[in-house]
Amino acid sequence: MRETAEQEKKLLEPKEDKQLARRLMLLFFIVFVVFAVLVLRLAHVQLVAGETYAMLSENNQLKRLPITAPRGRILDASGEVLVDNQTVFTVTFQPLEGRNQPKQDIQAIAEHLAKVLEMEPKEVLEAMDVGPQRRMSSYIPRRIKSGISPEVMAYLEEHRNELPGVDVVPEPMRKYVYGNFLSHVLGYTRPVPADEKDKYLAKGYRADDRVGVFGLEAQYEDVLKGIDGYMEVLVNSRYEQVGKKNVVAPVRGHDLVLTIDRDFQAKVxxxxxxxxxxxxxxxxxxxxxxxxxxxxxxxxxxxxxxxxxxxxxxxxxxxxxxxxxIQGREQNIAINGxxxxxxxxxxxxxxxxxxxxxxxxxxxxxxxxxxxxxxxxxxxxxxxxxxxxxxxxxxxxxxxxxxxxxxxxxxxxxxxxxxxxxxxxxxxxxxxxxxxxxxxxxxxxxxxxxxxxxxxxxxxxxxxxxxxxxxxxxxxxxxxxxxxxxxxxxxxxxxxxxxxxxxxxxxxxxxxxxxxxxxxxxxxxxxxxxxxxxxxxxxxxxxxxxxxxxxxxxxxxxxxxxxxxxxxxxxxxxxxxxxxxxxxxxxxxxxxxxxxxxxxxxxxxxxxxxxxxxxxxxxxxxxx
The missing domain is CATH 3.40.710.10 (DD-peptidase/beta-lactamase superfamily)
Structure with missing residues (x-):
């Protein structure tokens, strides 16, 4: 009896080893196929579509915040500066849409700013540019008001926690050195006119840029406008800023030298x-x-x-x-009167x-x-x-x-x-x-x-x-x-x-x-x-x-x-x-x-x- 049992055991052992081997071979084959697919996919991503994905990754993460370039100066015939730039402080607003960002009550912020900046709430809301019809991406700060006083700047700093997304930044602003001197010739700048927005946007301007709209400021806009700089910032998929990468300084616009001597013009x-x-x-x-x-x-x-x-x-x-x-004074009657x-x-x-x-x-x-x-x-x-x-x-x-x-x-x-x-x-x-x-x-x-x-x-x-x-x-x-x-x-x-x-x-x-x-x-x-x-x-x-x-x-x-x-x-x-x-x-x-x-x-x-x-x-x- 004992010999019969041992003989049956010997007959069964080879069959079990063969089944195990087949199972291991199948497992190895599956692992091999999976790794092969992964390797092939990685090769495709790296070698075939690598540049495309790199560009997509860069665009999704790296954004540029513009830094406004100072405009060129305007000089009289002897080189005396008639139009220059001065640093003013501008109130900006940036929508905070990230998961970890402070919550923004847009209406409350607009009403608060309206009182402080002496503006209408509707005007502030329009400048804040929020909602589905917004003109700019959320990571770009919007200008609300330029040239604020030191008192307003101090107030905003003191109430920063009540105004999430509101900041005060320095910017160049036109300075007409001698006030009303040569005003009909020099002209002035204003924000991009609403009826010409598409024209300026096509030229690379921002919707809230200032442009020459009268006089030499308008005639020589392409010369006086500088090349804006930018700050590269890293943003996530929710357009939250998560870091800074690089800063490129702006380049000031070119200067105009006039045929007019200031002293003689002033006398006339x-x-x-x-x-x-x-x-x-x-x-x-x-x-x-x-x-x-x-x-x-x-x-x-x-x-x-x-x-x-x-x-x-x-x-x-x-x-x-x-x-x-201004009324009754603005027309340059020397050329259109x-x-x-x-x-x-x-x-x-x-x-x-x-x-x-x-x-x-x-x-x-x-x-x-x-x-x-x-x-x-x-x-x-x-x-x-x-x-x-x-x-x-x-x-x-x-x-x-x-x-x-x-x-x-x-x-x-x-x-x-x-x-x-x-x-x-x-x-x-x-x-x-x-x-x-x-x-x-x-x-x-x-x-x-x-x-x-x-x-x-x-x-x-x-x-x-x-x-x-x-x-x-x-x-x-x-x-x-x-x-x-x-x-x-x-x-x-x-x-x-x-x-x-x-x-x-x-x-x-x-x-x-x-x-x-x-x-x-x-x-x-x-x-x-x-x-x-x-x-x-x-x-x-x-x-x-x-x-x-x-x-x-x-x-x-x-x-x-x-x-x-x-x-x-x-x-x-x-x-x-x-x-x-x-x-x-x-x-x-x-x-x-x-x-x-x-x-x-x-x-x-x-x-x-x-x-x-x-x-x-x-x-x-x-x-x-």
């Missing part, structure tokens, strides 16, 4: 302000003056009164502040007549009084009579002589007189009248064109009683005569320099303006010389501007203008000095000022004296 502004204030009882509210270098087109002065302080636009503007400090020019267009009319061959320098036309039909009469007001030449007509400002040129043009040209309106326009546009001058400022106007094409209006055009022109057009026009017939493009920026914040470092000039000739008058140089002589006679004995310039150490060429508007006469004068080698061409426009020689004339003399330093000599004489 003071002259206009004094003049308007002295005439306030007569209803005068505005004045404008432009001074150009007739050889290059460089603007030496561009002044309007009244003006405004661009620093106001750094913050929120209440209706009260707008009404008191339209004024009936009156007799100052007569030199262009004379050149038109000579070029058309209807008169010559020796031609004599009647002056005094003339009837032009329709019951209308044109008179010279006793300034001129008899048969006179073109030079005398300019000297004594004869309307009747100019009408004579117009009538001869009508007789000379076949077809209806209406066809001559565009012919006259084309001649005046040769000088820059009735078209944009090309000055480097936005929103330049072409003026206001007359519409009714009556025969009388055609003749009125010859002495400046039809179209309205801007002061910059009139300045370009007289500069064209002064330099012998070259219409130069006016410009304000003569250089662009690379922005630098290193003390003592000389900024690199990266662009310099080359004067540009827009067109040359097709007239005989002898005709231009004849008109120049007639304008010199205006400032000589017998001329309408003789008393204005009497006693100056050099000769001046000028043309006075008193334009009838139906609501008070516009007072104008334009000219250039010195007569033999012009350094400046000028125009002064005083709406509702009255006679050109009596009102604008003295202003132009003071401007000439200021430019050539004659005002200093007079002051020194008084001191002695």
């Amino acid at each position: 502004e003071a002259i206009l302000a004094e003049t308007v204030r002295s005439l306030a009882k007569k209803g005068v509210r505005q004045a404008s003056a432009v001074v150009l270098d007739p050889k290059t087109g460089a603007v030496k002065a561009m002044a309007n009164y009244p003006n405004f302080d661009p620093n106001i636009f750094n913050g929120k503007i209440s209706p009260e502040v707008y009404a008191k400090e 339209s004024y009936t020019p009156g007799s100052v267009v007569k030199p262009a009319t004379v050149l038109m007549g000579m070029h058309e061959g209807v008169i010559t320098p020796k031609s004599r036309l009647p002056a005094g009084v003339i009837h032009i039909g329709g019951g209308r009469t044109v008179s010279d007001g006793g300034r001129a009579s008899g048969m006179i030449t073109a030079k005398v007509a300019l000297q004594r400002s004869s309307n009747v002589f100019m009408v004579g040129i117009g009538e001869r043009m009508v007789k000379r040209h076949p077809g209806p007189y209406q066809d001559l309106f565009p012919v006259f326009d084309r001649y005046y546009q040769m000088f820059g009248l009735g078209q944009k001058t090309g000055i480097d400022l936005p929103k330049e106007s072409i003026g206001l064109r007359g519409r009714d094409k009556y025969y009388g209006n055609l003749l009125y055009m010859t002495f400046g009683q039809y179209h309205n022109y801007t002061p910059i057009q009139l300045a370009q026009y007289v500069a064209t005569i002064a330099n012998g017939g070259y219409r130069m493009q006016p410009y304000l920026v003569q250089e662009i320099r690379r922005g630098t914040d290193r003390p003592g470092e000389e900024a690199e000039v990266i662009w310099r303006k080359t004067p540009k000739v827009l067109n040359r008058l097709p007239m005989n140089p002898a005709y231009i010389k004849d008109v120049q002589e007639g304008m010199r006679m205006v400032a000589s004995p017998g001329g309408t501007g003789y008393r204005v310039y009497q006693g100056l150490p050099f000769q001046v060429a000028a043309k006075t203008g008193t334009a009838q508007t139906g609501a008070g006469d516009n007072s104008l004068i334009l000219g250039y000095a010195p007569y033999h080698n012009p350094e400046i061409a000028f125009v002064v426009v005083i709406p509702k000022g009255g006679a050109g020689s009596a009102v604008s004339g003295p202003v132009s003399r003071k401007i000439i004296e200021a430019y050539f330093g004659l005002d200093k000599k007079e002051t020194q004489g008084e001191d002695r």
